Amino acid sequence: MIKYIKKKIFLLIIVVPLVIFSIYQLLLASPRYxxxxxxxxxxxxxxSTMDPSMALLSGLGVANNSQDIxxxxxxxxxxxMLNYLExxxxxxxxxxxxxxxxxxxxSKDSSYEDFYQYYQQLLTIEIDExxxxxxxxxxAFEPILSYEIVNAISERSEWFINNIGHQLAEAQLTFIKKEHQEVEVRLQSAQKSINDFQNKHNLLDPETESMALSQISYSIEGEIAKKNTELTALQALMADSAPQVxxxxxxLxxxxxxxxKEKSRLTDSQSSESINNVLxxxxxxxxxxxxxxxSFTSSTVSMEKSRIEAYRQLKFLIVVDQAKVPEKNKYPEVFYNISLLALLLIIxxxxxxxxxATINELK
Structure with a gap:
């Protein structure tokens, strides 16, 4: 009687589930490609594509793709990605x-969360570091659809990588261009101020004008010294009322x-037209x-560095192995699944x- 019960238990625990599962795997399970x-x-x-000096300036090095992967x-x-595929x-x-x-x-009435979880189960990603x-x-249940899905994933991933690179580059370049425009405006303003100042005072270079006035003053002082010497010589020979004197x-x-007059042009602090004030x-x-x-030079260099950095941020998704339409289904793995279930049931x-047996011994 006990042996009969044991056989029944063996049938219920191992044989029946294994037979049912085998029928499902062999006859009912839909093939998945x-x-x-x-x-x-x-x-x-x-x-290799830029000037060596700019390469040193930008600090270009070997990029690490692990984060991008x-x-x-x-x-x-x-x-x-799921929404794109849908x-x-x-x-x-x-x-x-x-x-x-x-x-x-x-299930047809499944929620979006269920759909998303189902999508994760049918998708496998392997990374080779x-x-x-x-x-x-x-x-997919049809070979052509599994092919279309991986192709769509490839195309969308390429768009994603390109979009990220362009967004980062555009944001960086927009900021640096705005800063550069402000610096350029300040430079133009400074140049205009110089030109307006020169036009106002009718001077091309006040420094040169100052040197010229100084030379004139030195020349006049030399003439005065000569005339003083001449006057002293005349006064020694003639009366002060003499016409020559x-x-x-x-x-003199x-x-x-x-x-x-010339010195006042140089040093008169009360006059805005004095050369010292002008100078x-x-x-x-x-x-x-x-x-x-x-600032303009520095900004130009920064903008060039940003352009190079933007170039660095451009990435390209390359297909190493093209997708192919599968000729036979890979799932379900019938022999593996049945063998695994049999092993689990035996255990x-x-x-x-x-x-x-332990319970019987304790009795």
Missing amino acids: ESKVQLTIQQPDGM QLVQSYIHSSD DNLSIKEHYTDNQYDIFSRL KSSTISVYAQ LAVKNE NSLKSQLI SEFANLKIDLELAIR FSGTMKIVF
């Missing part, structure tokens, strides 16, 4: 089709008046212009026997 596409991300070889992986698993391929309609078995297909490649596998005195007085104001304007030129049965 899997397509694969292999991708990698490359960046332009900036070092991880980013693509996250995007493929994202709801945005909009272009109507994959939910395919996965909920009643012609496929109830255990494999998605050494070669920096990403392999994408997609399953009076003539030299008049010339004229030279002294001219010297005072001081011009020096301030020149400093402003030099600072504006330096479970053995465990139950040990439990029952």
Whole structure:
């Protein structure tokens, strides 16, 4: 009697479930086809396409694609990718089709969360760190659809990578161009101030004008010294009322008046037209212009660096292994699934026997 019960238990625990599962796997389970596409991300070889000095300036080095690969992986698993596939391929309609078995297909009244989870289950991504490649596998009940899904994923991932690179580059360039325009306006303003100042005072270069006036003053002082010497010599020979003496005195007085006038042009602090005041104001304007030129030069270099950085940020998704339409289904793996279930049932049965034997011994 006990042996009969044990046989019944063995049938119930192992044989019946295994037979039912085998019938499902062999006869009822809908075949699922899997397509694969292999991708990698490359960046332009900036070092070979730019001036060596700008390459040093930009600090270009070897790019690490691992983060980009991880980013693509996250995007493929994202709801945005699922929405894209649904909009272009109507994959939910395919996965909920009643012609496929109830255990494999998605329920027609499933929520978006259920659909998203189902999508994750039918999608496999493998990353090879050494070669920096990403392999994408997609399953469908029809071979052509699995092929279309991985192709769509490849195209959308390429758009995603390009879009990120262009957005970052555009944001960076927009900011630096705005800053450069402000610097350029300041430079133009400084140049205009210099030109207006020169036109106002009718001077091309106040520094040169100052040197010229100084030379004139020195020349007049030399003439005065000569006339003083001449006057002293005449006074030693003639009376002060002599015509020659009076003539030299008049010339000397004229030279002294001219010297005072020329020096006042240089040093009169009360007059805005004095050369010293003009020279001081011009020096301030020149400093402003030099600072504006330096800022403009620095901004130009920064803009060039940003352009190079934007070039670096451009990435290209390259298909290493093109997707192909599968000729035979990969899932379900009938032999593997049945063997695995049989092993699990045997383990479970053995465990139950040990439990029952232990209970009997305790009695």
